[in-house]
Amino acid sequence: MADAGVEALTTFEQLLAGGLLAGLVFALVAVGLTLVYGVMDVVNFAHGEFLMLAMYATLGLALVGIGPLVGLPLVAIALFLFGVVIYRVFIRRLLAGPPEATVFGTFGLLVLLQGLAQSLFTGDFQSVPHPPFQGTLRLGAVALSQATLVEGIGALVLTGALFAFVEYTETGRAMRAVAEDRVAATLMGIDVQRVNALAFGIGAACVGAAGALLMLSFPVFPTAGASFALTAFVVVALGGFGSIQGALVAALLVGMLEVLGGYYLAPELKMVPVYVAYLAIVLLRPQGLLGRR
C-alpha cells in the first residue's frame, strides 16, 4: 500500500514536471504571437506556417552543416525579413480594409504557404541529422528530455527579452501606443506603418527562433506548424491581450491541464480541461488572466 502511494506520488511529480515543460514549449511558440496578436491586435492565422517555414530553414541549414543552435540567429534574422516583407506587401493592405480582411487574408496565406511547402518539400517528415541534447536529465525519480528543457529555457529567454523590449524601449512603447489608439499614435508623430512592420518582423523573428529550437525534438512537415498554432492562439487569449507575461502563465497552465487531464481523465480528452478553462476565462474574465483591457 505504501509502495502504491509512493508510486502514485512519483507519477504525479513526473506529470507535473512534464506538464510544465510542455507548457514552456507552448509558450515558445506563442511568444511571437503575443506581440502580433496580443499587443498589436493583428490576427495572423498563418502564425503556424511561419513556424513551419522556420523549421524548414533550420533543416536546410542543418543539411549544410549548421546545427539548430548555431543556425538559430540566422533563422531568426531570415524570418524577421520575411515578416517585414509580408507586412509591407500584404498585411498592410488587409489592415486598410474591413476587420474580416485580416482574418481571411492571413487564412489564405496559411493555405498558400502549406501548399508551397507541400510542393517544394513534399509531405515527408524530416528531422535534422544528429541533433544535440538527445539525452535525459534525471532529478530523483523525474526524467526530463534535455531537448525539451532547452526549448523551455529558450521560451523563458525569449519571453523575457520581448517583455523588456515592449516595456522599456522607445519602439516598444510606440508599439503599445499604436495598439491602443492608431489615430492618436499617428497624431503623436508615430509612423504607424513602420512600427507595425517592425512588430510583425519581430514577431516573425521570435517564431523563427522557436522553429529552430523545436527542430531539436520534432520533425518538420507542411502542416507541422498547425499542430502548435491552435494552442498558441488559446494561450494568448487565455493569458490576456496585451500581456506578454500573461501568455507565459497561460502556457504553463495549458501544459499542466493537458498533461494532468490526459492522465487522470483520459488521453483522448486531454484538450477538454484546456478548452473548459479557456471558455471559463472568456465568459468570466474576457480580458484574459493578466489582460489590461
Added chain:
Amino acid sequence: MHVRRLGALIVTALVAAAVSGPAATRAADAPEIVIGSVLPLTGALAQTGAGLRTAQQLAADLVNGHVSYPLPMVGKTGLPHLGHARIRLVFADSQGKPDQARAAAEQLITQEHAVALIGTYASSTTATASQVAERAGIPFLNPDSSAPGLTARGLKWFFRTTPHDGTFAENFYQFLGDLKKSKNIAVKRVAVVGEDGLFGTGAGDAEEAGAKKYGYDVATRVSYPATTTEVNAEVQRVKTSSPDVIFQASYVPDALLFMRGYKQQGVNVKAIFAQDAGFVDPNFLKAIGADAEGVFTREVFSMDIKYRNQAVPLIDQLFRQRSDGAKPLDGNTARDFMGVLVLADAIDRAGSTKPDAIRDALMKTNIPGKLTLMPWSRIHFDATGQNDGGAGIIEQLQDGKYETVWPFDVAVRPVVWPMPAWKH
C-alpha cells in the same frame, strides 16, 4: 537505313511473338473474355492506380502467354477449358471517388459486357462499385481494400483475397502463440496504443478483440489525438499499467514522441508491435536511430517471400520493366497481380462465362499459399467472401533494417526476444 528498319521490324515481330505466345494453338475464333477493372487512374491516387493497372495487365498477359511460372493459370495460352480464350482487361477510372467508381462499374457491365469485375484499391470506392456488381449479379473480386466491414455487408457476389485490418492484429497474437511454443515466452498483459483517427481506432479495436479471443489481458487502451505535440500523460498511462507488450498505431511525429517518451520514462516491455505507418517511414528510422532496434511491424508483402515461391523475383523483374525501370513489386501491386490470376482460375474452372458459374467456381477456389506471391496460407473464400487464408508478415528492426521474422517459413532472421532494454 532500310536494313536497319527491317531489322527493327524483325526484332519487334519476335518480341511480339514471344510475348503473345504461339497463336496457332489458340482456336482462331475463341472469344475474348472481358474482365472489367475499376482503378483510380486519375486524381490523388493516380500514381498508385497506374502501378496497379500495370500489375493487372502483366498478370493478364502471362495468363494469355505460354511461359510457365509457379503461379496458377500462368502460361497456358489463355483459359484451356474455354478453348484457350484470352482474357482482356478493360480499365475504367474511379478517380478515387465513390460516385465515379459506381459509374465506372456500371459502364464496364452494361457497355463492355464484363463477365467479372476487379478493383478498386480504396475501400470507399470498392464499397460503391461492388454494390453495382451485386445488383447486376456479376462477380466482384477485390484484391486490395483493407476495411474489415467490406465483407460484412452480406453481399452474394463479393470476394476479397487480401486480409483486412483485423487480420493483421490476429497475426500478432498468432505470432505470440508460435513464440510461446518455440521459445516458451511469457506474455499476459498487452497495452493498446493508437491515434484516435480511423486508422488507430480500427487497429486498436481489432487488437482488443484479439486479446479477448486469444486470452490476453488488456492492461490499458490509450487513444490520443494524432496532431498532439506531447505525450506525457499517454506514456505514463502505459508505464503505470505495466504491460508485457505494446501494440502501437502511430504516424511519424507521434511515433517519435512515444519512442522517446518510452525511453525517457524507462518503459521496458518485451516487444512493441507497430501497425506499419510511422514506424516504417525512412524518416522515422533516420531520426530515431538505434533506439527503435527490436521493434516489430506488420507488412502485407516482402521480397523475402521468394524463399517460398521463386516466381517473386521474376515477376518483380517483369513488373519493373513495365513500370519504367525502378519501381519494384510491392504489397499493392503483388495483391492486384494475384487478383487477376484468381479470377482467371475461377472462370477457367467454371468453363463458362455465365456469372452464376463463375461465382460457384470462385466459392470453390482453393489455391495453396506456395503458388501465390503473398505470405498467405491459401486462397479460399469463407461464407462472407473473405479469403480465410490471408495473413501478413511480421518484420523486426534488426541492425537498422526491417527483417522478416514470421511466418517462420519465409523468415530471414531469427526473432530477437525480448527487445533490448533501454540504455541510459
